Structure formats: C-alpha cells, structure tokens
Amino acid sequence: MHFGDFYYPLPANEPVLSYAPGTKEKAALKAAIKELKATKLDVPMYIGNAEVRTENKVSMHPPHERKFVLGHYSEGDATHVRKAIAAALKAKDKWANLSWENRANIFLKAADLLATKYRFQMVAATMLGQSKNAYQAEIDSACELIDFLRFNVHYLSEIYRQQPLSVAGVQNRVEYRPLEGFVLAVTPFNFTAIGGNLPTSAAMCGNVVVWKPAHTQIYSAQLFMRILQEAGLPDGVINMVHVDGPVLGEVVFAHPEFAGVHFTGSTGVFNYMWKTIGQNMSAYKSYPRIVGETGGKDFVLIHKSADADVAVAALARGAFEYQGQKCSAASRAYIPSNLAIEIKKKLVAEVKTMTVGTVENFTNFVNAVIDEKSFDKIEGYIKGARKRDSKSKILVGGKCDKTEGFFIEPTVIETTDPYYVTMCEEIFGPVLTVYVYDENKFDDILKIVDNTSAYALTGAIIAQDRYAVETATNKLRNSAGNFYINDKPTGAVVGQQPFGGARASGTNDKAGSILNLYRWLSARTVKEVLTPVRDYRYPFLQEK
Template sequence: MQFGDFYYPLPANEPVLQYAPGSKEKAALKAALKQLKSEKIEVPMYIGADEVHTANKSTMHPPHQHKHVLGTYSEGDAGHVKKAINAALKAKDKWANLSWENRANIFLKAADLLATKYRFQMVAATMHGQSKNAYQAEIDSACELIDFLRFNVHFLSEIYRQQPISVAGIQNRVEYRPLEGFVLAVSPFNFTAIGGNLPTSAAMCGNVVVWKPAHTQVYSAQLFMRILKEAGLPNGVINLIYVDGPVLGEECFNHPDFAGVHFTGSTGVFNHMWKTIGENMSKYKSYPRIVGETGGKDFVLIHKSANPDVVVAALLRGAFEYQGQKCSAASRAYLPSNIATEIKKKMVAELKEMKMGSVEDFTNFVNAVIDEKSFDKIERYIKNARKRDSGAKVIAGGKCDKTEGYFIEPTVIETTDPYYVTMCEEIFGPVLTIYVYDENKFDDILKIVDNTSPYALTGAIIAQDRYAVELATNKLRNSAGNFYINDKPTGAVVGQQPFGGARASGTNDKAGSILNLYRWLSARTVKEVLTPVTDYRYPFLQEK
C-alpha cells in the first residue's frame, strides 16, 4: 500500500549542445559516428519478452551514402502483428495497476540515459539513418525527445491532481485510467523524437502499445527501444514491429480491443485510417481515440514593413533545414513588391554559400532527402517548374543527383500564379515557392494565404508594423495551429510551443502539452455519500 501524493514539478528544457570547434561534444559525436559506421547491426522486433528475428531482412542505408550498409532489420507479417497485440494485452493489467511513481520513473530514467550515456550514440544514429546534420539531430533526437519524456511526466502529474469539488456530506474524486484495450502508434521517418513520443505518451498513461515506425527510421527507433528496456520498461508494454502499413491496419483495426491510434504521417493514410475505423465501429469495445498530425503547406507572409535580412534568414532556415523534410517547413512565401527584389537577391546569394553533402562533414548545412521515392517525387516538381509553359521559374538551385546519395539542392521557384501547384501541394523537400504581391494589397493576400491550401499546420508573419501583425494574426486564425511572428515557422519546443494543426493537418491535439495526454486517459468519477438519506421524500412534497 502506498501513501503520499507523488508530484513531478515543471522541468527545464534540455540544453542544446552546439558542437563548436574544439568542443568535447564535437569530438564525442564524431567518434560515435565513426563507431556506428564501422558496425553492421542486426535489428530484431521487440514483442513481449522476445527479440524476434525473421528470414525476411531489409537493409538500412544512410540516405547520403546509399551504397553503405548500416545493418539489417527483420520484417514482420500479420502473425507478428497478432503476437504484438497479444503481448500488449497480456501486459495490460499489471502495467495499468503499477503505481504512478514507478511508471513515471521509468521514463525519467530513459530521459537521463538519453541525456548522458546514449546522447551521442542517438544523435549519431539519427544523423546516419535519417541524414540530419549535427545540430538538427541534436535538437531532435536528444533535446526534444528528452523534453517529451520529462514534460509529459509533469503534465500527467498535473492531470492526476485535478479533482472535483466536494460539499458537506459528499466526497467526490476522479480516477484517470488508461483506455480499455491497446493503442497503436505509427511514427514517421523525419523526427526521432516523434518516434519516441507517440508510443511513450500513451504508455505513460498506463496504456499498452503496438509501435510501428517508418522503415526509414528503424535505425534510431530500435536504439530508443533498447534505452527504454534499460530504463526498466516491462515486457509487452511497448512492442516494436516492422511491417507494411496495410498488414498492420488489417490486424489492428479489426481487433475488438483496439482503443486508439497515435499517428504522424500523410493526410491520405490518416484519412484511410479514420474511414476504416468508422466502418469497423461495431467491432470495438469502445470508441477509439484517433489522434493524428499529418501534412502541411506552411507559409511565410512578409509585410512591406519587414526587415529583408530577417526575412532571408527565416526563409533559408525555415525552408531548407533538414532538407525541408519537416511537416512545419516553410514551403510557400509571399513577398511584397517593395522589397521582393532585395529579398530574392540576398537569398540567391546566400544559397550559393550553403554547402550540401554528407552528415560527417560538419560544414554541410544540407544533407540528403530520405530515399529514392522521395527524391523522384521532388525532382518531378522541379522539372515541371522548368517547363516554358509552367508559369513558374527556378531562380536558385534545382540540381538533383542520386549517384552517391539522394541530394537535391535547395531550390527556390518563383511563380506569377498564387495557386501554382507548388504553392498548394505538399512536396516535403528542399523546395520553396515564392509569389510577389502588390505591397498595397495586404488584405487581398491574406485571403489568398488562407484559402490556398487545405492544410493548417504552421505559418508566419514577418512585419515591423504592429497593425499588420495583429491583422494577420486574426485573419489567419484558422490557417495555422502554430503561428510565428517575425520568425521561421519551424522549431517548436516542448513546453513552449505545443505542436499541431487542424484542417487537413490533423486533430490538433498538441504534442508536447497536457492536451495530448488527455487523449490517452479515460476518467471515472466516484461519488461517496458519507451520510446516506433514509427517506425518498423531498421537502417540496410537503404542503404544511
């Protein structure tokens, strides 16, 4: 029996290491990169207490050096999905009944292991596996993932302390229990931190999880799973499997104990999930929680009062960090006519200085896109923009080469049509499309920004005129779930800018905030009458 209210206070964000010349962290990271590259690992699935190897092996390659082999992983089938579900359900009761402090401390220990023992190994794994430069990998796979773990423990403590009022003779309380069944977590390639947060946020609340990462993120996902195991995560609480999406959906969405899905990925896949879940409602014990963060076509709107240097910095970082493979990346920009020429000139000049290549060369700002499928898709958009009748032109970059790795130069397309295809469709690569508007028609461009894209994830206004800032903030209220003023539309920090968008960008359940955790809890209200009534009659029944 336990006594005491165990509360976890608000943590500080994990400090970002800068990897400056001559620093200890730079030397440690380079050593980790060298070590991982010299090894070829064999990655199993983690189902219950078992490390499962199969005969069906897939190889893992750095996107920037696709002929190099980092190792192999075992691909699963429908049978492995069933085993993962069964392992989760077997672990469910014991995990749900574990005391809060013992659950919480597993994830806090994992955060400490990430911050110390495994920091450089995790950053290096993300660099090799997902082609991120040192800084991008540091803020993702170290800082953000550590923050998710620590802040979510605090947020859950806050939820558990929220209790209803009690009046004389009546004692009220609320219990927060996990969902009835298992949660499916489906994570993308682009953020190691998302891969870690989707299963752990649900598990922290007492749920059991089947976790499927993107095939191109297995290299870092398996390392995080090993860290969780070392931190004391019991067998079966999170089950890591590598299967095709349709196979996964067929088993999970037809299971009566399916309780929810925590998803980050494409809008099309999420829409299909939602439709399938809806059609299968009669099979489930309860209404599943459907939480998704999907696509984006994120904008930067520049006002005529903006500082051109601020604009250029925001566009270059916002559009081309991690090769534009962030769902928050700046992909469409609206330049006012009075400063458009200056902005374009400075941006083109800066892009000529921007280096591209392997992550092992720390002077490279840009690395490779994730795989050949992505490369081919992005290249098609660039080739189409080069056609004479396209209504667009490439004013910077545009070179594509997949000989050694999947390299696409940071590319700027200028169009005279605000509804040109690359202003509307998500590309998910290092491509920024700009449109120049009449500096005196700010109200008109606000309407265009709002209705150009079905997405509403991130957006930014850059202006020195506060009336323009307020007008844009109000008019674009539904256009972006994360809105930035005089900044790029990327780089949300856990606890500071809860992340998520609406419209076609998802359910806006704000990863990195208390809001997201409510989705993985089911509340029960308990009322106890201390002195029960003994007569059904109310006073109003009496006439005298």
C-alpha cells in the first residue's frame, strides 16, 4: 500500500576530481585503464531479460590506438528492434504502476554506484572508447551523468507536487502519466552522460525505452547498462540495441505504439526523423513527442573592451577541449581590430603548447578524433584552408596523421571573409576560424554573427563594457540557447545551465532541467465533486 508522498530535495552537483599528481584518484584511474585493456569484452544487446549476441561481431578500438582491440559488440538487425519493442511494451504496465519512490530510488542508486564503485571504471571506459582525457571523461561520464540522475529525480518530484486549485465542494488533482507506448532514445558518441540521460530521463517518468547508442560509444554504454541493472532496473524498461540507423527507423517509426523520440545527433538525421514521423502520423495511437538536440556552429564574439587573456583562454578551451567534438565547441570567433595582433599572437602561442596523443599519457591536452570518417572530413576542411587562397590561411596547427590513431593538431584558421566555409559549416573537430572586424563596427558584426549560421546552440561575448554586453545579449537573443558572458561557450552544468538550442540546433527542451521531463509525461486532470448537483436548473432561469 502507498500511504505517503515522497519528495526528493535539490541535490548538490557531484564534485569534480582533479587527478592531480600524487592523488589517490589518479592512481585508481590508471589502474582501471590497465584492467580494462587487459580484458576483451563481448558486448551483447540487452533485450528484456536476455543478453542477446549475434554472429555479426564488430570490433571496438580506441580512436588513439587503432590497432588495439577493446573487444567486440554484437550487431543486430530489424528482428532485434522488434524484439526490443515487444520487451518494452511487455514491461510497460508494471513499470508505469510502480510507486514513485521505488522508481526514483533505482536511479539514485545508479548515481551512487557511479560515484563510488564504478567511477574509475566508467571514466576509464570513456577515455579508451571515446578518446577523452582524464578531466574531460571525469566531468562527463562521472559528474554530469551522476548529476543528470540525481537532479532529474528532484525535478520530477517537483512536477508531481504541482497540483491544481480545489474549491469548496470540488477536489481537483493532476496525474502525470507516462506516454502511451514506447520511447526511442538515440544517443551520440561524444558524451557518455548524454548516452545515459536520454533513456533514463524518459524511463524515470514511467516510460519504457528502446535505446540505440552510437556504435562508437557502445564500450562505455554497456557499462552504464550493467550499472542500471545492478541498481535494480527491471527487465525490459530500457532495452539497448546495436543496429544501423535506417534499420532502426524503418521499424520504430512504423510502429503504432511509437510514443516519442529523445535524440542527440546530426541535424540531417533529426530532420529525416521528423519528416518520417509526420508521414506516418495516421499509424500512431497518439502524437509522438519529438525532442532533439542537434548541431552547432558556436561563436565567440570579442568586443574592443575585452581582456585579451580572457578571450584567448575562452578560445583555447572552448575550441580544443575534447578535440572540438562538442556540439557547443567554439568554432568561429570574431576579433576586434584593436586587439587582433595581441589575441592572435597569444592564441598561437597557447596552441603550440598543447600536446597531442594517447589518453594514457595524462599530459596530453588533445587526443584523437572519434573515427576515420570524422578524421577525413576534418582534414578536408584543413586542406581547403591550406590552399592559401585570398580568403584563408592557417595560423597554427593543421597537421593530420591517422597512422596510429586519428590525430589532428588543434588548428586556427584566419579568414578575411566572415562567410568563409569554415565560418559557416559544422566541422566537429579541433578547428577554430577567426575573423578580424573593424572595432568601431560592433553593430554590423552582431548582424553577421546572427545570420551566418542556421544553428543556434551556444555563443559567448567577451567584453568589459557593460553596454556592449547588454547589446550583444539582446541582439543575439535568438542566436544561442546557451549564452555565456566572459567565458567559453562550453561546459554547461546540470542544475546550473540547462542545455539546448533552437533553430537548426534542436527543439531547445533543455536537458538536465525540469523542462525536459515534461516532454515525457502526459497529464490527466481528475475532478471529483463532493456534493453533486441534483437539478440541471441554474438560478438565472427563475424570473421571481
């Protein structure tokens, strides 16, 4: 029996470990990396109560060490997608009817397991599988994922407390139901935390989920799946499949019980999903929820009043942390003419200090890009700039080598054309393009920043002049869903900066906030009249 309402207060953000020399965490992380490399994994799909393996084995390799085999995963096909949907729907009623406190405590336990027992294993898996350095893996696969789980429990608890007004003789209430059907979660390679959040945020609300992680993130995704199981997640609530996107879409988007998609990935794929769902509307029981965070062409706008050192630090970190493979990474920068010489000189000097190499050498700031397809695409942009036409030149970096791993030096391109190709197109790699503008034409450059890209994810203004800050904040209101003042445009923290953008960057449903969770709930209003009327007649009908 249920005889109480259980509320979960606002948690604190998970502390970030430093991995500084001599710390216990540094030794523990190195030991975890060694242990993982000594074990070859055979990763199954998780469908219902079964670990499903196939004859089609795909090898997993660290991007920075191409020849090393971490293990293999079983690749599935359409039959496995159908089985995952069936398993989810079989689990649906029992999961949806589970009391809130028992649902919530599964995810809180998973957060605690991540924070303690599995922390270094998860960080190590992210380092090896996705080529993240220790700090980037820590803030992602440990801290952010822990925060997603804990804060979402709190936010959902807040939603459940929101109830309508009741008046004399009438009792009103709202029930927050899960969606009718199953939810599809499609997650990217670049953040283990996103891989964990997209399926669990929907599941936390009582939904059942089919989860397709990016193939290049399966190595860390499987560990999180096992953590959820250890935390007590019932079979079938989240089902993880390894299939190609078109195979997945053909089955899922034709299913009458499809209730929504939680997506992070490319704008092109998301647009195709939206189109397909629209064409299939007559097949569905209800209107599916479509939630997505897609690409970015994120900017740093530097005002003539800026502190040059602040600007350089924002560019260096914003553009080159995790090889620029963040949807929020600084990709285009606008430098005022009065600071151009100083900023370019200092930025070039800083980039030259960045070492590139394997994650196992903790002194490397930059590691490998995710795979050969990405490497070739990024190298193509650099080769284009290296032609040294009248519009572009490489200020620093530009070396690309995929002999041992997919290594690309952090690269800064300068262009004389604010609409040059690398100022407009998403590159998703360690490439920053800078454009020098007339320091006295700030209003003009604001218009260029606003209309250069179809994306509107993140952006930053670096300035000491408060009038300039306010002007940029207002004029660029629709240019970025996350806007930063005197900081890099990356590093949103759960509970502090709800994350998401608009325009071609997605639906702006703000992962890691209460806003996102509303999308996975369906409200039902219940009115009970305590003293029912017994006559249809109203007083106005009487003349006397």
